[in-house]
């Protein structure tokens with residue numbers, strides 16, 4: 285690994301925090317250049333801390349850090365965008381935090397995550413501008429694609445065959461929509477309606493803002509949320525199983 289500079293600047297979104305000791309807090313940051321990392325802010329919970337307001341979760345900040353023995357240490361923080369409209373609305377805050385949690389779970393510390401960083405910033409901006417909470421569905425599709433799990437929606441994922449306009453199986457293990465013939469070998473999945481398939485395809489063909497302007501009937505919105513939620517859970521379960529599998533390999537005798 286290349287030698288890192290002792291002091292460095294970066295810009296990032298604060299994902300979460302956890303307090304340690306009497307006045308210190310560890311913040312998890314997603315940055316464009318450094319990927320996801322943890323760093324500690326010393327004394328940040330004291331009333332006179334100048335950094336406190338610039339290190340809130342969901343805030344995008346310019347950061348200066350110094351290399352520490354185990355964790356790097358924040359030396360300066362300055363807000364670029366507090367996404368105030370997100371923060372002041374309970375529903376928007378909840379949507380943003382659930383997307384941040386997905387980002388946290390789909391990224392590995394210090395691995396390249398520039399594309400995911402830009403997706404997260406675009407989501408926070410869309411929510412801050414007052415677009416519908418359904419922008420998080422667009423974000424989930426983008427995040428899956430950035431993590432290497434792009435859903436195949438145009439033709440049958442397994443045989444490439446044409447998909448008639450009817451209820452179709454969305455099978456995460458197969459990687460997308462699956463025709464009736466391939467269903468027996470597609471693994472688990474759920475049938476999705478023609479309306480949801482149309483919305484999924486639309487989402488992949490437009491930017492997040494344009495998607496946020498689309499009005500959906502509540503039942504389509506609910507079905508879309510459940511369908512994508514199942515795909516996301518499937519991949520997260522698999523990701524969680526990788527470290528366990530590696531541990532099992534390491535534990536093998538010899």
Ligand SMILES: [Zn+2]
Pocket residue numbers: 440441442443444445462463464465466
């Ligand atoms: Zn097929």
